Amino acid sequence: MIYLSTGGFQNLTPQSVIQKFNEKGIKSIELSGGKYVAQEKIIKYLKKRNDVNYSLHNYFPVPKKKFVINLASIEQGIFKKTFLNIKNGIDISNKLNSKYFSFHAGFLFDPNIKDLGKKFAKVKLQNRKKSIELFLNRVNLLAKEAKKKNVKILIENNVITKENFKRFNQDPLLLTHPKEIIEFFKKCDKNVGLLLDVGHLKVSAKTYGFNLFKAHETLKPYVEGYHLSDNDGLKDSNSEFTKKSWFYNKLKKNVKYISIEVYSKNFKKLKSLQNLIKEKYDKYY
Numbered sequence: 088m089i090y091l092s093t094g095g096f097q098n099l100t101p102q103s104v105i106q107k108f109n110e111k112g113i114k115s116i117e118l119s120g121g122k123y124v125a126q127e128k129i130i131k132y133l134k135k136r137n138d139v140n141y142s143l144h145n146y147f148p149v150p151k152k153k154f155v156i157n158l159a160s161i162e163q164g165i166f167k168k169t170f171l172n173i174k175n176g177i178d179i180s181n182k183l184n185s186k187y188f189s190f191h192a193g194f195l196f197d198p199n200i201k202d203l204g205k206k207f208a209k210v211k212l213q214n215r216k217k218s219i220e221l222f223l224n225r226v227n228l229l230a231k232e233a234k235k236k237n238v239k240i241l242i243e244n245n246v247i248t249k250e251n252f253k254r255f256n257q258d259p260l261l262l263t264h265p266k267e268i269i270e271f272f273k274k275c276d277k278n279v280g281l282l283l284d285v286g287h288l289k290v291s292a293k294t295y296g297f298n299l300f301k302a303h304e305t306l307k308p309y310v311e312g313y314h315l316s317d318n319d320g321l322k323d324s325n326s327e328f329t330k331k332s333w334f335y336n337k338l339k340k341n342v343k344y345i346s347i348e349v350y351s352k353n354f355k356k357l358k359s360l361q362n363l364i365k366e367k368y369d370k371y372y
Contacts, residue, residue, distance in 0.1 A: 088344060089365050090117040090142055091357055092314070095325065095350030100124050101149070102132050109139065111354040113361070117346040119144040123151050126175075133183055142346070143176045144189045145243075155200050158229075159193025159222035159261055161213055166225075173229055181236035187312065187344055188233065189241035189282045192262035193222045207251050212259055222261060223274055230276035240279045241312050241344065244268055246287035246323045249294045263291040265302040272309040280311025282344070285334040286318050286325060293320040303337055312344030315364065325350040327360065340371045 091113050096104045100122045108116055118141055126148045133141060145156060150172060158173070160166045173190055180188045195212040230240050245260040252258055262268050272281055283306060292299040317328040327349050328335065345368075347360050 088115055088140060088142070089361055089368070090115045090140070090344075090346040091361055092117040092119050092144070092346050092348040093121060094119040094144075094348055095352070097121055101129055101147075105132075105136065105139065107354065109136075111358055113354075113358060114138060115140040115361075117142045117144050117348075118147045119348075120146040121149055123149045123153075130179060130182065140185075141183050142185050142187055142189070142344070143180050143183075144346070145191055146172075147176060148179060153200050155194070155198045155203065156190060157194050157197055158190070158225050159195070159213070159218045160197050161218075161221070162197055165197050170225065170229070174232060177229070177233045177236055177238050177240075180238045185238070187239050187241050189243060189312065191243045192245045192260070193218065194245075194261065195259045207254060207259065209254055212255060212257070215261075219261060219267070219271065223271060226279060227276040230278040234276075234278045239311070241282035242279060243282040243284050243314060244287050244291070246284070246290045247294050248290060248322060252294050263287070264295055265297060265305055268306060269309065281306065281309040282312040282314060283310045284314035284316075284348070286314070286316040286323050286348070289318060289320050289333065290323050299333060300337065303334065307339050310339050310342060312342055312346070313338065314346050314348040315360075316348045316350075327351060327356065330363070335367075338367070340368075 093104045097120050101118055129148060154168060156169045157165055158169050176188045195218055196210050198207055233240050245263045247258050247260050247263040262271060316325040317332045318324040318326055325348055345364055349360055351357055
């Protein structure tokens with residue numbers, strides 16, 4: 088399934104974005120964030136549109152009071168809100184007959200939501216080893232719950248910029264480096280897969296200095312889905328991609344989940360990018 092993400096439309100309600108997508112013939116939609124709408128209202132709306140394929144990602148349903156999802160947090164308030172948000176997303180995915188629910192890997196601190204995609208405020212970081220163990224245990228617990236609902240969990244790799252690495256003199260995020268990603272997924276429940284964000288990987292490769300193409304190849308055994316966009320390697324800009332983008336001819340063939348996560352208001356362009364990937368995968372099957 089090749090979805091289009093609503094991530095670039097944070098100033099609109101989910102209903103408004105879905106309507107706009109549908110008017111352009113877009114029927115496979117990854118719901119990600121947006122303006123808050125009461126959960127009962129949005130679920131009722133989604134269930135009415137049985138001609139549309141939905142997948143839920145990260146901040147969906149949109150919480151009334153926005154916060155940064157962090158399943159690795161040692162702060163109990165943040166952990167509980169995160170856990171309930173993900174569990175709720177899994178339950179709604181089941182109601183919508185969606186096979187996947189995806190969310191981001193954790194942090195070694197609890198960022199301010201306004202800092203996402205920017206320079207983080209420097210704070211004391213959690214212990215990395217303990218945080219990964221905490222994150223893994225919580226992921227595996229949710230994976231077992233998700234399996235009962237016939238939903239598979241996909242975890243997205245984080246992105247580390249040079250600016251934020253230098254600010255902390257280390258990486259304050261989990262699952263940005265291929266080595267850590269592989270070690271993590273080796274210990275994961277079988278109901279967990281990697282949602283590889285190729286834009287995130289490109290920026291992280293530039294920061295760490297690892298080979299982007301080799302990293303992608305080593306990660307392929309764990310990849311069960313992709314987030315597709317491009318950037319300059321310095322910042323995750325969710326820009327348009329082309330056939331010349333680094334990943335286009337390298338994508339894993341047997342994946343069932345792909346989301347075009349390009350932040351553009353040009354619906355014609357978004358639809359053309361969806362078709363570009365669809366044509367590529369149609370050749371495989």
